[in-house]
Amino acid sequence: VRIAVALVSFWVAIPGGWAGDVALAPGADWILYDGDILAVDPAFSRHAAIAIGDGVILAVGTRADAEEWAGERTRRLDLDGKTVLPGLIDNHNHLLLAALASGSVDLSGARSIAELTAAIARHAKRVPPGELIVASRAWHESQLRENRLPTRRELDEAAPDHPVYVPRGGHTVILNSRAIAAAGVDADTPVPPGGKVTRDEATGELTGEFIDRAIELVSGLLPPPPDPGEMTELLMAEANRMLAAGYTSIRDAAVEPPQMRLYQALWEQGSLPLRIGMMPRFEPLYRPSNLTADEVLEQVESWGVRSGFGDPMLRIDAVKLMVDGGFEGGLMREPYAEGSGVPPDFHGLQLVSDDKLAGMITGLNRAGWRVGTHVVGDRAMDLLLDAYEQADRDQSIVGRRWTLEHALLTRPEHIPRIKALGLVVSAHDHAYVAGASLVKYWGAERANAVAAVKDLLAAGIVVGGGTDWPVVPYSPFAALYYWISRDTVSAGPLGIGQRLTREQALRMYTINNAYITFEEDVKGSLEPGKYADLVIIDRDYMAVPEKEIRDIRVMATMVAGAWRYRGGGLRIPE
Numbered sequence: 073v074r075i076a077v078a079l080v081s082f083w084v085a086i087p088g089g090w091a092g093d094v095a096l097a098p099g100a101d102w103i104l105y106d107g108d109i110l111a112v113d114p115a116f117s118r119h120a121a122i123a124i125g126d127g128v129i130l131a132v133g134t135r136a137d138a139e140e141w142a143g144e145r146t147r148r149l150d151l152d153g154k155t156v157l158p159g160l161i162d163n164h165n166h167l168l169l170a171a172l173a174s175g176s177v178d179l180s181g182a183r184s185i186a187e188l189t190a191a192i193a194r195h196a197k198r199v200p201p202g203e204l205i206v207a208s209r210a211w212h213e214s215q216l217r218e219n220r221l222p223t224r225r226e227l228d229e230a231a232p233d234h235p236v237y238v239p240r241g242g243h244t245v246i247l248n249s250r251a252i253a254a255a256g257v258d259a260d261t262p263v264p265p266g267g268k269v270t271r272d273e274a275t276g277e278l279t280g281e282f283i284d285r286a287i288e289l290v291s292g293l294l295p296p297p298p299d300p301g302e303m304t305e306l307l308m309a310e311a312n313r314m315l316a317a318g319y320t321s322i323r324d325a326a327v328e329p330p331q332m333r334l335y336q337a338l339w340e341q342g343s344l345p346l347r348i349g350m351m352p353r354f355e356p357l358y359r360p361s362n363l364t365a366d367e368v369l370e371q372v373e374s375w376g377v378r379s380g381f382g383d384p385m386l387r388i389d390a391v392k393l394m395v396d397g398g399f400e401g402g403l404m405r406e407p408y409a410e411g412s413g414v415p416p417d418f419h420g421l422q423l424v425s426d427d428k429l430a431g432m433i434t435g436l437n438r439a440g441w442r443v444g445t446h447v448v449g450d451r452a453m454d455l456l457l458d459a460y461e462q463a464d465r466d467q468s469i470v471g472r473r474w475t476l477e478h479a480l481l482t483r484p485e486h487i488p489r490i491k492a493l494g495l496v497v498s499a500h501d502h503a504y505v506a507g508a509s510l511v512k513y514w515g516a517e518r519a520n521a522v523a524a525v526k527d528l529l530a531a532g533i534v535v536g537g538g539t540d541w542p543v544v545p546y547s548p549f550a551a552l553y554y555w556i557s558r559d560t561v562s563a564g565p566l567g568i569g570q571r572l573t574r575e576q577a578l579r580m581y582t583i584n585n586a587y588i589t590f591e592e593d594v595k596g597s598l599e600p601g602k603y604a605d606l607v608i609i610d611r612d613y614m615a616v617p618e619k620e621i622r623d624i625r626v627m628a629t630m631v632a633g634a635w636r637y638r639g640g641g642l643r644i645p646e
C-alpha cells in the first residue's frame with residue numbers, strides 16, 4: 073500500500089508526463105465533475121472535480137486538473153452540484169451481530185409499549201406455537217412514550233403461546249414467562265456476580281429483566297447460529313445496508329475468533345464490499361468467562377497474529393476488552409439517580425477485577441497487541457486509566473493509539489491522563505436515542521456531561537465517531553446531527569456546551585477514524601494517492617438547515633474506485 077501511494081504521488085507530481093514513458097497507461101477510470109467535493113484535508117478544502125484510477129485518487133481540484141488524467145478508458149459523471157464526502161467510517165459497529173440478528177423482530181420503529189408488543193404479536197402469528205421469538209437489539213426504551221422496558225406480563229399478552237426473548241442493547245434482556253420457564257429459571261435461582269435481575273417490589277416475582285452476567289442464565293435459549301454459508305449471506309446483506317448508508321469502512325467492535333472466518337470467506341472470494349477492521353474478543357459475548365489473566369493471554373497468544381495484520385480490505389485491530397456495563401450499568405463514582413429503579417447505592421457494574429484488568433492489559437501490551445476497551449462510567453475510567461498507565465510503565469504504549477470505546481463520562485482530570493498516554497477516543501451517539509434513560513439513571517447533571525467530545529478535541533485528543541449498531545441506529549447522518557446539535561430523540565438537547573462544528577463532526581467519521589487504525593495516510597480524506605472511497609449525498613451537508621442533516625440520503629457509494637451502491641437520482645455510466 074505504501075509503495076502504491078508513493079508511486080501515485082509521483083504520478084501526481086508530473087501529471088500527463090507519464091503515459092508516454094512506460095507501458096502503463098495511468099488514465100483515470102472515472103472523472104467526477106461539477107460537484108461540491110469536501111476533501112476533509114487539513115485545510116478542509118472544497119473542489120469541483122476528482123479523477124480516480126486503479127482504485128486510488130489521482131487528482132482533486134478543478135475540472136481541468138481532473139481532465140489531465142483523461143484517457144481512453146475514462147468514464148465521466150456529472151455530479152450536478154451534489155456534495156461528495158470521503159467514504160464514511162464507523163469505528164464501532166457490530167456488523168456480525170447485526171447480521172446474526174437480521175431474522176429477528178425489528179422494534180426500532182416502536183414509539184410506545186403498545187407498538188412494541190404489537191410488533192411481537194404480529195411476528196407470533198407467523199411462527200408455530202412454542203417456537204422462540206427473538207427481537208432485534210436495535211431499540212431503546214427511551215424511544216417509547218412510557219420510557220421503560222416492557223414487562224414479562226406485557227410480553228405474555230403479546231405472545232401467550234411462544235417464549236419471547238427481547239434483548240435491549242448488549243446488556244439487558246427481557247423475557248416472557250414461557251421463556252423464563254424454558255430457561256429453568258425462577259425467583260429462587262441464584263444470580264451470578266456481575267449480574268442483576270429485577271423483581272416486583274411487592275411480590276418478589278421476576279419482572280423478566282436480566283442484566284449483564286445474569287443473561288448467562290437465559291442465553292442458552294437462543295438457537296445455534298446459522299451455518300457458515302447462511303451466515304456469509306446475512307453478513308453480505310448487512311454490509312450492503314452499510315454501503316447504502318454511506319459507509320466504506322467498518323470497525324467491527326467485537327468479533328470472536330471463529331467468526332473471523334466469515335469475514336475471511338468473503339475476503340477470499342473478493343466479495344467483501346467494504347473495508348473491515350476486526351476487534352477480536354476472546355470470551356463469548358455476554359457470557360464472560362472465569363478465565364484468569366494468564367489464561368486469557370495464553371488464548372490470545374495461540375492465535376499467532378496480532379493487531380495490524382491484514383490488507384486494505386480486512387485487518388485485525390485492537391483486542392476488545394470491557395470494564396463496566398452499558399449506561400444503565402456503567403461503573404460510577406457516585407451512585408445512580410434515586411428512583412431510577414436500581415437498588416439504593418447502586419454504582420454500576422464492574423465486569424472484571426482491577427487485578428485481572430491490569431494483568432490482561434500489561435500482557436497484551438507485551439505480546440504486541442493494541443487494546444480497545446469499553447468504558448462508560450467515570451469510575452470505570454479511573455480503573456481503566458490506572459491499568460493503561462500500569463502497562464505503560466512496563467512498556468510504553470504512547471504512539472500505539474490504544475482506544476477508549478464509548479468513554480461516555482470523562483471527568484476534567486481524566487483528560488491530561490488520556491493525552492499523556494496518547495490514547496484515542498471512540499465516541500458514540502447513544503444519547504441521541506437514549507437521552508431520557510441517561511437522565512433517569514444518571515440524573516440531569518451527569519446526563520449533560522455525557523460524551524464531552526468538544527473538550528477532548530480542544531485538548532488535542534483525536535476523537536473518532538461510531539454508532540454501536542445494532543445497539544444504536546446506524547445512520548451516520550443521525551450521528552452527525554447529534555454531535556452538531558446535541559439534540560436527543562426523547563430528552564431535548566443534552567450537553568449543549570459540547571456542540572461541534574459540522575467540520576469537526578465530519579472529521580470524526582472520516583480522517584479521525586482512519587487515524588485510530590493507523591490508516592490516515594491511505595483513507596479518511598479525498599487527496600491524491602488515497603483510496604478512492606467516497607459517497608455522494610443528496611444535499612449540501614455544510615449548508616442544509618441543522619435538522620435536515622439527519623435526513624441526508626446517500627445517492628452512491630464508491631469503494632476502491634468501484635461503485636458499490638447506486639441509489640438512483642444520478643446517471644452513473646456502467
Ligand SMILES: [Zn+2]
Pocket residue numbers: 164166325540543
Ligand atoms: Zn459496542
